[in-house]
Amino acid sequence: MKENRTERDSMGEMAVPADALYGASTARAVENFPISGTPVPPPLIHAYGRIKEAAAEVNLELGLLEPGIAGAIRSAAAGIAAGRYDDQFPVDIYQTGSGTSTNMNVNEVVATLCRRVGVTVHPNDHVNLGQSSNDTFPAAIHLAVAMQLRDHLIPAMLGLEEALKGKAAEFSEVLKIGRTHLMDATPVRLGQEFGGWARQAGLAASRGRKAQKALMELPLGGTAVGTGLNAHPEFAARVIAKLAGSTGLPFREASNHFEAQSAKDACVEAHGQLATIAVSIHKIACDLRLLGSGPRCGLGEIRLPATQPGSSIMPGKVNPVIPEAATMVAARVAGNQTTVAWCGAGGFLELNVSMPLIAHCLLESILLLGNVATCLQEKCVAGIEANTDRCNELIELSLSMVTGLVPAIGYDAAAAIAKESVATGRTVRELCEERLDALGLTPDALDAALNPETMTGSG
Secondary structure, three states, X not given: OOOEEEEEEOOEEEEEEOOOOOOHHHHHHHHHOOOOOOEOOHHHHHHHHHHXXXXXXXXXXXXXXXXXXXXXXXXXXXXXXXXXXXXXXXXXXXXXXXXXXXXXXXXXXXXXXXXXXXXXXXXXXXXXXXXXXXXXXXXXXXXXXXXXXXXXXXXHHHHHHHHHHHHHHHOOOOEEEEEEOOEEEEEEEHHHHHHHHHHHHHHHHHHHHHHHHHOOXXXXXXXXXXXXXXXOOOHHHHHHHHHHHHHOOOOEEOOXXXXXXXXXXXXXXXXXXXXXXXXXXXXXXXXXXXXXXXXXXXXXXXXXXXXXXXXXXXXXXXXXXXXXXXXHHHHHHHHHHHHHHHHHOOEEOOEEXXXXXXXXXXXXXXXXXXXXXXXXXHHOHHHOEEOHHHHHHHHHHOHHHHHHHHHHHOHHHHHHHHHHHHHHOOOHHXXXXXXXXXXXXXXXXXXXXXXHHHHOOOO
C-alpha cells in the first residue's frame, strides 16, 4: 500500500499519494474517471506549461503578482513545458468536458513545485490568475496541435515526398502498363506513378500547414464564458504575444471569444486536413502493395524490401507489412475524424464540453500519420526496386496496347483485334504483324504505333 497525505480543496479533504506533486482536485478526478487508463497526451500538458509560464510573466508585468511568486511559477511551469513532470498528470481523457481537471492538475503541480522552493503559491489565486479552464484548455489544444504539426507531421510528409521523388527519377525510364478500374490501360512510366505519389505527399505537407493555420486564434482572455471576467484587459494580448514569440508561430487573440470557446470548428477543420492526409497515405500504401503483389503470381512490377517473415506456416512468405500498417493508421485517423466532428457538435451555448477527447484525437492522428510516413519512407520506399522484365512482359500482353493503333486503323478495327487477342491468348502485336496489308500498315508504322515509350507522353 502506498502512503497517502491529506489535501484539501473546496469540497473538503482528499487522500493524495504522498509522493504526488498534484493535490486534492487532481486526486478527486483520478478517482472519478477510471475509464480508459489513458491520460491526457503529454504535448497538451507541455503546452499548458507554456501558457502558465507566459501568464505568470504577464501578471508580474501588470503588477498582479509579486516577483517571488511569479518567478517561482515561471520556473515550475517551464519544467512542465520541458516534460520533466509528465508522470504527474494522470487524469483520464474521459473527464469533465471542459478539461477543468487537467487545468487544476497543472495548477496544483505548479503550486507544489513552488512550495518545494519555499514560495507559497495558491493553485487558483496565483497560478490560474486571469484564466479559466474554459479558455486555457482550448488554447492548449491549439498550441499543442500546431507545434506537433510543425515539428512532427509536416517534416515526415516532406521526407516521404523526397523519397518518392527520388524513386520517380530512378524509375523514369521504366515502362509498364497503366491500369484504370484495376484493368489494363495504356502504358505509363513507373517513375510517373511514383511522381504522382510524391505529389500526394507534398500536398499532404501543405494540408498540414493549412491545419496549422486554422489554429492560430487563441481563446485566452475569455475566462469562463467569453466575457473576460476577472482577467486584466491587456492579459490575453500580452500572453499570446509571448506564446507567439516562444514558439515562432503567429498566434493571435481570438477575434470573437464567444465563438472561440463555445465552438471547436477550428479543430474540426484541422482534423479534416488530417483525414485527407490519411486518405493520401492509404492510396500510396495500397498502390505499393498492389504493384508489389506476388512475387510470382501477382503484378510483381516492383519489389518491396523484405522486412520480416510473413507467415508462421508458409516458409519464405514475405508480406507488405509496412504498407499494411499505413492502411491501419488511415483507418484509425478516419475514426478520429468522425469522433472530432461529433465532439465539435458538442458545443452547448457558451462552451464545448468534449475538449479532452478532441485534443486526444488530434494529437493521436498527428503522431500516427507522422510516424507511419517515416516508416514508409525509411522501411519501404527507400528499398523499392523495379522489376523491369515483368513490366516489359505485361506491356506486351496488354490488350490496351491496341489503343495506339486507333488513329491509323479506327476504333472498330482496333476493338476487333483486342477481342481476338482475348479469345486466342495471342498478343496485339502478333495479330497485327499477320495482317499488315489488311490494316494498311508498314512494319515501321506498326512499331511506331505500338511503341509504349511514345504512349507515355512527355514523362
